[in-house]
Amino acid sequence: MVKLAEQYGLHRNTVEAHLRRAGVAKRPMVKMTPRLVERATELYIEEFWTTARIGKEIGVDASTVAKALKRAGVKMRPPVAEHGDSA
Secondary structure (H helix, E strand, O other): OHHHHHHHOOOHHHHHHHHHHOOOOOOOOOOOOHHHHHHHHHHHHOOOOOHHHHHHHHOOOHHHHHHHHHHOOOOOOOOOOOOOOOO
16 A cells, blocks of 8 residues: 555555445465564574565564564664675
């Protein structure tokens, strides 16, 4: 909904209302449970996964992963350039 709102210049709540009226079902919201935070921490620290990769794995946005890791006291690495960026 956030991406649609940005694309069409609308507020996220407006997009949500349009989708609800059109009968579009929302995906269930994945909560960062203690177990998911533990798993995300393992992947981030031990496997050196990015927050984006972890997010795709568990079904949440990279920013959600980053916030959960920070709250758990994980020292965050500096961001890396995306594929396709020139160095």
